[in-house]
Amino acid sequence: MKTSNWRKRVMAAGLVLLLAAAPAFDASAHGSAGLQGPDSGIPPENKEGRKAAKQSANKEKKVAVIIDDFGNGQGGTEEMLSMPIKLTVAIMPFLPTTKSDAEQAHKKGFDVLVHMPMEPKHGNPKWLGPGAITSDMTDEEVRQKVEEAIDDVPHAIGMNNHMGSKITGDERIMSIVLKVCQERGLFFVDSKTNYHSIVGKLAVNMGMPPVANHIFLDDRHTISHITGQMKAVEARAREYGNCVTIGHVGTQGQKTAAAIKSSAAEMQGRVTFVGISDLVRDIWGWHPAPILPSNNN
Numbered sequence: 001m002k003t004s005n006w007r008k009r010v011m012a013a014g015l016v017l018l019l020a021a022a023p024a025f026d027a028s029a030h031g032s033a034g035l036q037g038p039d040s041g042i043p044p045e046n047k048e049g050r051k052a053a054k055q056s057a058n059k060e061k062k063v064a065v066i067i068d069d070f071g072n073g074q075g076g077t078e079e080m081l082s083m084p085i086k087l088t089v090a091i092m093p094f095l096p097t098t099k100s101d102a103e104q105a106h107k108k109g110f111d112v113l114v115h116m117p118m119e120p121k122h123g124n125p126k127w128l129g130p131g132a133i134t135s136d137m138t139d140e141e142v143r144q145k146v147e148e149a150i151d152d153v154p155h156a157i158g159m160n161n162h163m164g165s166k167i168t169g170d171e172r173i174m175s176i177v178l179k180v181c182q183e184r185g186l187f188f189v190d191s192k193t194n195y196h197s198i199v200g201k202l203a204v205n206m207g208m209p210p211v212a213n214h215i216f217l218d219d220r221h222t223i224s225h226i227t228g229q230m231k232a233v234e235a236r237a238r239e240y241g242n243c244v245t246i247g248h249v250g251t252q253g254q255k256t257a258a259a260i261k262s263s264a265a266e267m268q269g270r271v272t273f274v275g276i277s278d279l280v281r282d283i284w285g286w287h288p289a290p291i292l293p294s295n296n297n
């Protein structure tokens, strides 16, 4: 595996991040700064210049929409998998449609993540699903859970956390999770269920891309709220050149899918919808290089 080059680049990006005044894990904002010539505040001198600057700026506004909680045939699954924009689907392991969702998403050209269940500070443990990481596990047990989850989700190029407000603040456990991801050639996306998450800091220290969610789309399940969140996504992409956003399949999944679809159609030409791996490559120079488990070969 050719890893030395991207490691160097990621280490260099990490160093820059540590020096930035912004929160260390909110790296995408920083990482995109170099792409924002037209938004630099220097006014182009003439009409043509302004037009060219505008066109060039449009090219650089990238939005990665991650949809969580696949794997259990929940509401909105079909609608999301037939979405006319590129999505990233986060699939929970060991569930009835884990494998078929992954195959369908991959065929469609979507990015696939392992949606790793992790203990929250509050909330019903039943929502965690099988294979979850809990704070009472030994180092070896955590490692095994992560390995098994990666082995169960075909085509995964990265991982993000399902719930996990407790675990993403636990340095011992997250160090192991990130280490296994690194060994397996995957990156980790912090879903940001915990404002005090230490994942971004750990990722930078380990030379991994500190990818994180910026905006939850469906924390309230109304079309008007989700549409408003999509506007916030565009605003962030306009300001920083990119935005990572998370929505869900579930009891309200069809509503979320409908709102994303109509907002995306309305945003056509102003932003580009990309997979999370495109952002990870563009911002941090990281190329996922998943090491496939024997049972997926």
Ligand SMILES: [Zn+2]
Pocket: 068, 069, 115, 161, 162, 163
């Ligand atoms: Zn989830």
